Amino acid sequence: METFIAFWNILKKDIKNYYLKPPNISWGIIFPLSWTLMQLIRSSGNIDVIELLPGLMAMSILFGTTSMLAVTITFEKRSKSFDRLLLAPISLSTLVAAKILGAILFGIINAFVPVVFMGFLINLSGINWAVVLMAVILIAITSALLGLLVAVSVKEVFEAQTLSNFFRFPMLFLCGLFLPIDKLPAALKPISFCLPLTYGTDMLNSAIIHNSYFSILFSIFIIIVFIIILFYLCRRNIEKKWIL
Amino acid sequence: MQKNVEIVKVTNLKKLYGDLPAVNGISFSIKEGEILGLLGPNGAGKTSTINMMIGLSRPSSGQIMIDGIDAIKDIKKVQRIIGVVPDENNLYGEMSGFDNLCFCASLYGMGKEEREKQAKELLKQFGLTKAADRPFGTYSKGMKRKLTIAAGIIHNPKILFLDEPTTGIDVESTRQIRELILNLKKQGTTILMTTHYIEEAERTCDRIAFMVRGEIVKVGTVRELMENIDHEYKIKLQLDNCLEELKVELENKFPSYRIEVLAKNSCLIISKEQVPLSPILQVLDEKGVSVYEAKGIKPSLEDVFVRITGIDATKLEKVGR
Numbered sequence: 001m002e003t004f005i006a007f008w009n010i011l012k013k014d015i016k017n018y019y020l021k022p023p024n025i026s027w028g029i030i031f032p033l034s035w036t037l038m039q040l041i042r043s044s045g046n047i048d049v050i051e052l053l054p055g056l057m058a059m060s061i062l063f064g065t066t067s068m069l070a071v072t073i074t075f076e077k078r079s080k081s082f083d084r085l086l087l088a089p090i091s092l093s094t095l096v097a098a099k100i101l102g103a104i105l106f107g108i109i110n111a112f113v114p115v116v117f118m119g120f121l122i123n124l125s126g127i128n129w130a131v132v133l134m135a136v137i138l139i140a141i142t143s144a145l146l147g148l149l150v151a152v153s154v155k156e157v158f159e160a161q162t163l164s165n166f167f168r169f170p171m172l173f174l175c176g177l178f179l180p181i182d183k184l185p186a187a188l189k190p191i192s193f194c195l196p197l198t199y200g201t202d203m204l205n206s207a208i209i210h211n212s213y214f215s216i217l218f219s220i221f222i223i224i225v226f227i228i229i230l231f232y233l234c235r236r237n238i239e240k241k242w243i244l
Numbered sequence: 245m246q247k248n249v250e251i252v253k254v255t256n257l258k259k260l261y262g263d264l265p266a267v268n269g270i271s272f273s274i275k276e277g278e279i280l281g282l283l284g285p286n287g288a289g290k291t292s293t294i295n296m297m298i299g300l301s302r303p304s305s306g307q308i309m310i311d312g313i314d315a316i317k318d319i320k321k322v323q324r325i326i327g328v329v330p331d332e333n334n335l336y337g338e339m340s341g342f343d344n345l346c347f348c349a350s351l352y353g354m355g356k357e358e359r360e361k362q363a364k365e366l367l368k369q370f371g372l373t374k375a376a377d378r379p380f381g382t383y384s385k386g387m388k389r390k391l392t393i394a395a396g397i398i399h400n401p402k403i404l405f406l407d408e409p410t411t412g413i414d415v416e417s418t419r420q421i422r423e424l425i426l427n428l429k430k431q432g433t434t435i436l437m438t439t440h441y442i443e444e445a446e447r448t449c450d451r452i453a454f455m456v457r458g459e460i461v462k463v464g465t466v467r468e469l470m471e472n473i474d475h476e477y478k479i480k481l482q483l484d485n486c487l488e489e490l491k492v493e494l495e496n497k498f499p500s501y502r503i504e505v506l507a508k509n510s511c512l513i514i515s516k517e518q519v520p521l522s523p524i525l526q527v528l529d530e531k532g533v534s535v536y537e538a539k540g541i542k543p544s545l546e547d548v549f550v551r552i553t554g555i556d557a558t559k560l561e562k563v564g565r
């Protein structure tokens with residue numbers, strides 16, 4: 001019960017302090033939206049608009065989640081208020097879980113922003129929503145862990161943003177968000193297969209445009225393996241970096 | 245309230261940052277209900293010591309026992325019963341004073357009603373009720389310090405760690421904070437505080453540990469620390485004349501005294517033994533020098549500190565409070 005009170009209040013504070021602040025909402029919304037518009041204008045007539053949706057959703061989650069953790073963790077570490085959380089009589093895992101749950105929820109909500117907008121433009125029936133939700137959750141979890149790994153490794157917020165961009169932008173192109181993976185040059189394909197987002201996006205493709213590279217179960221399995229590895233890496237780094 | 249139980253026991257504690265021994269094998273203990281002061285200049289290793297005891301940093305070697313719990317193995321258990329006031333005011337700038345306190349209480353699992361009641365109570369006690377709904381970031385330095393202290397004690401810790409509670413705070417706020425610390429002691433809280441103010445240590449702490457360059461060079465009550473050194477007796481004289489020319493003559497006449505001319509009209513007579521005044525007064529009278537005032541000067545804790553540590557006391561800040 002005590003742990004739950006602490007957990008819930010950490011999450012609530014982050015939502016109030018960070019997630020509902022205009023600059024962060026804009027990161028999550030404006031960026032994916034402008035990207036959508038750009039794609040729409042560029043591709044007018046050539047492709048089916050719905051084909052853009054999986055990539056947009058994946059991108060919204062990736063950017064929303066990773067940028068939030070750069071703030072909720074790196075910023076608090078920097079201002080030393082994070083020490084208060086480390087001093088609380090709750091386990092490191094509880095603390096980390098509370099911190100990333102906020103980012104995961106934020107990512108999930110972000111994912112549906114493009115869905116709502118697309119809903120005005122096109123007919124969204126025929127989408128397998130259960131798989132969509134599953135994919136969104138899995139992408140959000142991996143992105144959050146990736147963001148956490150970055151946040152733990154750096155000291156300044158801008159470093160966190162720079163380092164995550166180093167991962168994020170290549171992922172936009174390598175993970176099949178806007179360029180199908182079978183059209184990637186052969187040399188880049190192995191890299192693509194090493195990135196968890198590839199499998200999440202593939203699941204979205206399967207559910208939304210019914211065209212996927214892997215089977216859904218295979219993707220889920222791979223993503224879960226990634227989650228376990230990332231979780232382990234984060235834990236190890238946290239123990240090393242947070243308690244000096 | 246002080247009992248004879250050692251509630252905190254630190255043995256051979258060491259912390260290396262690279263090659264630098266920030267804390268170099270210190271040992272000390274704190275009795276239940278006692279206030280122990282760690283007094284030392286910047287960089288002595290005070291904060292490093294506290295950080296190891298509260299679980300923000302890992303000792304390179306040594307042991308820490310807190311209330312019968314091994315603090316290195318079981319820090320989360322220890323964290324339940326301790327409160328920490330860090331040297332920096334690290335509450336959340338965008339949250340109000342009230343919300344900050346409630347949040348800190350929630351980290352210890354306190355229910356909503358209880359934490360709001362405690363928060364209101366503390367805000368009142370610290371004279372911050374009016375500022376309760378303002379963001380912490382808009383507080384003045386003194387207000388920030390007080391709220392940070394309030395946040396450290398909102399869950400009624402058994403043992404409190406105070407890192408420089410009054411640095412950079414005005415006289416009135418310092419007095420309030422000192423009273424608060426003494427009140428906590430009355431309620432039975434055990435306190436470890438660090439400071440570089442000799443006077444603060446002297447007024448607040450039951451025992452003081454002098455810390456220099458990562459080592460504790462001496463621990464004791466103020467009285468024990470004072471007794472420990474062979475101090476000199478000093479008498480300060482106020483005269484109507486300068487003593488410069490008479491210095492040698494006086495020293496020849498009273499070979500066991502040392503004379504220090506301070507300012508134009510005053511001097512210091514220093515001796516290993518008590519100084520009987522009348523022979524001196526007589527000599528001065530013969531020379532036509534009048535004495536208006538004679539004052540015995542007690543050795544101060546500052547002298548003791550300087551003597552024991554060999555460190556210039558100006559390295560510690562001096563404030564008249």
Ligand SMILES: Nc1ncnc2c1ncn2[C@@H]1O[C@H](COP(=O)(O)OP(=O)(O)OP(=O)(O)O)[C@@H](O)[C@H]1O
Pocket residue numbers: 244261266284285286287288289290291292293331440
């Ligand atoms: N994280 C760290 N990495 C490297 N060196 C450190 C670290 N923290 C402290 N030190 C060094 O350890 C020594 C002791 O520092 P510490 O902060 O414990 O001193 P202090 O007694 O609290 O001083 P102050 O009165 O200035 O607060 C200093 O030389 C400091 O530079």
Ligand SMILES: [Mg+2]
Pocket residue numbers: 290291292331407
């Ligand atoms: Mg310090």
